[in-house]
Amino acid sequence: MTGRMARDVPTLESVAALAGVSRATAGRVLAGSPRVSEQARDAVLHAAQELSYVTNRAARSLMTRRSDSIAFVVAEQEERFFADPFFSLVLRGVHAAVAAHDVQVVFAVLSTGAERERFERFARGGHVDGVAFVSLHGDDPLPGRLQEAGVPVMLQGRPFGAERDAPTAVAYVDADNHGGARAATRLLADEGRTRIGTVTGPLDMAAAVDRFEGFRAELAALELKPAAVAHGDFSVAGGRRAMRELLAACPELDGAAVANDLMALGALQALGEQGRRVPDDVALIGFDDIPLATAATPPLTTVRQPMAEMGRAMATALLEMVDDAGPRKPLILPTEIVRRRSA
DSSP states (O other), X not given: OOHHHHHSOOOHHHHHHHHTSOHHHHHHHHTTOSOSOHHHHHHHHHHHHHHTOOOOHHHHHHHHOOOSEEEEEEOSOHHHHHHOHHHHHHHHHHHHHHGXXXXXXXXXXXXXXXXXXXXXHHHHTTSOSEEEEESOOSSOSHHHHHHHTTOOEEEESOOTTOOTTSOOSSEEEEEOHHHHHHHHHHHHHHTTOOSEEEEEOXXXXXXXXXXXXHHHHHHHHTTOOOSEEEEOOSSHHHHHHHHHHHHHHOTTOOEEEESSHHHHHHHHXXXXXXXXXXXXXXEEEXXXXXXXXXXXXXXXXXXXXXXXXXXXXXXXXHHHXXXXXXXXXXXXXXOEEEOOSOO
């Protein structure tokens, strides 16, 4: 470099010239777009490092009309968000996916109408390039409204009321909740349990509905009837309360499929209170495979869903939608049984 060039502030054009690519390609690489070749990406990043080029985020935002940020939105009460490891594991996957793209993650918990209205104004105002929603209840209109306003939207979980494996207006990533619940129920039956009950999650959520339907479908295939059904709220206290209801409705209960691990931990407490041994008297299976499952007494047999992988898949698809707002097919990730000592 000449003395004059050394004193000059490097520009996107100088990076592109040194890398031997167009200005547009250099801009895409430095914006973190996946739609460039590995050769071009390496050349641009090497040139930027050699020239000590630092992206001017404000200028780039004016040029691209992007904020270089996506939102991670949890539609729950704060108490549930902080109590359930599910959310942090999904968020970990989101962070892993955006780390290489120079994109920020804006985090929001929407538990009141005022918070939802504020966030909608924020997202419509162009402050985020896309929104990933987690833990929606019922037929929530917010994702659809944002999508209609031109904001790319990705859901964790199938929209409530939509049929499994059917096209949906809003893209989503989900686990095989139905198949996982069937596998858990089948395991209980294979262990010789014949009076099998279940604790459902909130039935205004598609995941909870799928797990309940999977439980019933597998029992029907085995020519068994549910011994008892109790409804929970995905919390430890809700699981404890629901297990007491199951035992009151069916004192002979010998197996239970519980719709998430936190409720299964509460169910373990209720069984202990009533002198029921697990798994000798009642075999118990949860759903999620959160870290606390291994610390339970006894350690919890559960259905593992790939929570961090769901977060990565959501964020990756959302970034692709920001770059190219085409439709995305639903992505359903597999679940698997993790055998421990509760069943």
